[in-house]
Amino acid sequence: NAGVTQTPKFRILKIGQSMTLQCTQDMNHNYMYWYRQDPGMGLKLIYYSVGAGITDKGEVPNGYNVSRSTTEDFPLRLELAAPSQTSVYFCASTMDARSYEQYFGPGTRLTVT
Amino acid sequence: DAKTTQPNSMESNEEEPVHLPCNHSTISGTDYIHWYRQLPSQGPEYVIHGLTSNVNNRMASLAIAEDRKSSTLILHRATLRDAAVYYCILRGAIAYSGAGSYQLTFGKGTKLSVIP
Numbered sequence: 001n002a003g004v005t006q007t008p009k010f011r012i013l014k015i016g017q018s019m020t021l022q023c024t025q026d027m028n029h030n031y032m033y034w035y036r037q038d039p040g041m042g043l044k045l046i047y048y049s050v051g052a053g054i055t056d057k058g059e060v061p062n063g064y065n066v067s068r069s070t071t072e073d074f075p076l077r078l079e080l081a082a083p084s085q086t087s088v089y090f091c092a093s094t095m096d097a098r099s100y101e102q103y104f105g106p107g108t109r110l111t112v113t
Numbered sequence: 114d115a116k117t118t119q120p121n122s123m124e125s126n127e128e129e130p131v132h133l134p135c136n137h138s139t140i141s142g143t144d145y146i147h148w149y150r151q152l153p154s155q156g157p158e159y160v161i162h163g164l165t166s167n168v169n170n171r172m173a174s175l176a177i178a179e180d181r182k183s184s185t186l187i188l189h190r191a192t193l194r195d196a197a198v199y200y201c202i203l204r205g206a207i208a209y210s211g212a213g214s215y216q217l218t219f220g221k222g223t224k225l226s227v228i229p
Contacts, residue, residue: 035219043217045216100204101162102159102217103159105156107154
């Protein structure tokens with residue numbers, strides 16, 4: 001199993017550009033999450049999904065959108081990139097609400113200039 | 114969600130035990146205590162979790178105070194590979210249309226340095 005994979009690893013965007021961060025898991029997990037981590041800080045939840053077709057906002061959803069059309073994929077969309085979105089983005093998954101372990105991807109480092 | 118308090122940083126000599134403390138005085142009766150760690154330039158990884166009793170696994174031990182207001186992650190023999198940021202997290206619940214989802218709220222954690 002590859003676990004949780006994320007692409008790209010690094011990206012530089014200009015202000016106002018858009019992009020999609022890809023996340024795929026091959027563990028047949030129902031729950032998936034997007035977090036962001038600013039320098040020297042902990043992770044903050046952006047969006048999460050409890051299954052295909054079901055998503056909901058986390059702590060910091062403004063400026064982002066998500067979709068979940070399949071169990072495996074949970075892309076994160078930035079429509080109008082702003083410098084405040086410069087961060088490292090982590091995708092995670094877990095089987096369901098009873099599971100105690102979240103599995104994290106390696107992260108995408110995004111810079112908006 | 115209940116909050117946790119951890120020291121910003123700690124140091125340990127290689128091959129010695131490390132005790133990483135965490136205070137969570139407002140923990141509720143149903144909160145589980147989770148520990149994750151984040152190696153440099155990687156995503157977090159699960160270490161251990163517990164509710165009331167002390168727990169052991171291949172990576173570490175978790176000692177939970179009787180009143181559950183504090184806990185300690187114990188690495189029995191620190192190696193250079195254990196240098197990471199360690200997060201103590203109380204697992205809370207997000208209510209969503211009748212279904213439940215458990216988010217992890219990460220603080221700044223404790224940066225552990227291991228000295229050769």
